[in-house]
Amino acid sequence: MMAESTVRPAAVAGRFYPANRQALSDMIGGFLAEVESDQGISRAVIVPHAGLIYSGQCAAAVFQRVILPRVVVIMAPNHTGLVDAPGGASLWARGSFETPLGAVLIAESFARQLEDRCRLVAHDPEAHRAEHAVEVELPFIATLAPGAKIVPIVLAWDDWNRCRELATDLAELIEEWPDEVLLVASSDMTHFESASRAAEKDRKALAAIERLDAEALLEVCRRERITMCGRAPAAVALETARQLGATRAEVVDYRHSGWVTGDDSSVVGYAGVVVT
Numbered sequence: 001m002m003a004e005s006t007v008r009p010a011a012v013a014g015r016f017y018p019a020n021r022q023a024l025s026d027m028i029g030g031f032l033a034e035v036e037s038d039q040g041i042s043r044a045v046i047v048p049h050a051g052l053i054y055s056g057q058c059a060a061a062v063f064q065r066v067i068l069p070r071v072v073v074i075m076a077p078n079h080t081g082l083v084d085a086p087g088g089a090s091l092w093a094r095g096s097f098e099t100p101l102g103a104v105l106i107a108e109s110f111a112r113q114l115e116d117r118c119r120l121v122a123h124d125p126e127a128h129r130a131e132h133a134v135e136v137e138l139p140f141i142a143t144l145a146p147g148a149k150i151v152p153i154v155l156a157w158d159d160w161n162r163c164r165e166l167a168t169d170l171a172e173l174i175e176e177w178p179d180e181v182l183l184v185a186s187s188d189m190t191h192f193e194s195a196s197r198a199a200e201k202d203r204k205a206l207a208a209i210e211r212l213d214a215e216a217l218l219e220v221c222r223r224e225r226i227t228m229c230g231r232a233p234a235a236v237a238l239e240t241a242r243q244l245g246a247t248r249a250e251v252v253d254y255r256h257s258g259w260v261t262g263d264d265s266s267v268v269g270y271a272g273v274v275v276t
Contacts, residue, residue, distance in 0.1 A: 004125065006095025006106075012132040013100055017052040017139060021100045027052060028101075028143045031060035040276070042066040043241035044183035046209070046234050048270035049076065049133040054257045055188070055270045059140060061253035062272040068145035069180035071107045073170070075233035076133030076186040078156040083127050087120030088156040089166060090127030097135065097152065101142040107149035110177065114151065118169035120162055127154045133186040133230065158232040160215050167214070167239035174244060185237035187230020189269030195258050198269045201226045202254070209273055210249050214239040241275045249275045 013019040018027060034057060045062045048055035083090055093111040096103040115121050128134065134152040141148055155166075174181045189205065190198035205226050208217040214235035221231045228234070238249065253272035258264040 008092055008095065008097045008125070008128055010098045010100065010135060011130050012135055015051070016132055016136050019100055024100045024139055025143070027056065028139050031056045032064050032143070035061050035064040037064050039065060039067045041180060042182060042274050042276050043244055043246040044185065044237040044275040046185045046187055046237065046271060046273035047137060048188045048272070049136045049186045050188055050257070050268060050270065052136060054260050054268070058253045058255055058270040058272045059137065062274060063140040063144055065252060065274055066182065068141060068148050069182050070148060071110050071151065071177070071179060071181045072141060072148050072184055073151040073153065073181060074134050074137055074184045074186060075153045075155060075236055076131065077230045077233060078127060078131065078154045079133060079229070080127070080130050083124065083156040085122035085124040085127065087122065088162070089118070089120040089122070090124035090154040090156065091115060091121050092125055092128045092152045093123040097138055097150065099138045099142055101139055102146070104138050104142055105149045107151050110173070111151045114170065114173055117173055118166055120166050121153065128152060137184060137186055155232045155236070158218060160218050160235070163214060163218065163232055163235040164239055167236045167243060170236070170240045171243035174240070183237040183240055185230055185233040187228055187234050189228050189271050191227040191229070191268050192266050195256055195264035195267045198256055198267050202269045202271060206251055206271060209234065209238060210251065212238055212242045212246060212249055212275070238275065246275050249273055
């Protein structure tokens with residue numbers, strides 16, 4: 001039997017962002033240049049994960065405002081439906097993720113300790129093979145903090161009990177960790193509704209986020225049928241940050257795909273949030 005590869009190849013280069021190193025570097029640099037750098041220490045952020053032509057400027061508005069520490073935990077929704085992790089939290093626990101800007105290493109010690117601590121988390125590479133929602137954040141991290149290491153987790157559920165359990169285990173581990181750790185929740189907002197309707201729905205979700213009320217976020221998404229794909233990652237990040245003492249969530253950018261396409265009849269919303 002062949003040994004399992006520890007290198008996760010780029011899956012959406014050339015589709016969600018340029019596969020050419022220089023073209024991608026120029027794109028990321030252009031996005032970052034549009035945002036005044038005002039970096040500070042943050043507990044968590046929420047960033048979108050669409051094709052960078054649509055959501056990259058929103059993501060840049062977040063990443064340009066935070067200091068990226070040595071360990072970045074990236075939580076994303078499971079778009080593919082592939083999951084072998086018994087608890088539904090699929091971890092890539094070792095090795096690296098390839099990008100056109102170079103390899104981004106896994107924070108293996110943190111990943112191993114989280115897997116040991118939390119019954120929901122398990123090494124599950126198949127859940128990551130074709131998933132884009134972690135990958136599209138990596139060009140920003142590789143550009144701004146090439147020495148940072150990541151802990152990529154794909155979540156296949158959105159119930160409050162499991163969100164709270166993972167958040168509590170994460171908070172306890174981060175509290176013990178000797179260095180700063182940043183939580184990144186990868187999420188788009190409302191999908192495929194008119195721009196006005198998407199903004200109306202997203203305001204309700206963002207209001208819960210601004211209150212640091214993760215349970216309310218999940219509830220309003222269910223009640224109002226808000227198709228926020230990364231609501232579970234966002235809920236885990238918010239609750240973890242709250243347990244660690246965060247008191248403020250600021251929406252630093254909101255836009256939608258119609259800003260690029262010119263079509264407001266059916267859009268995807270994107271929000272950038274910084275939690276301190």
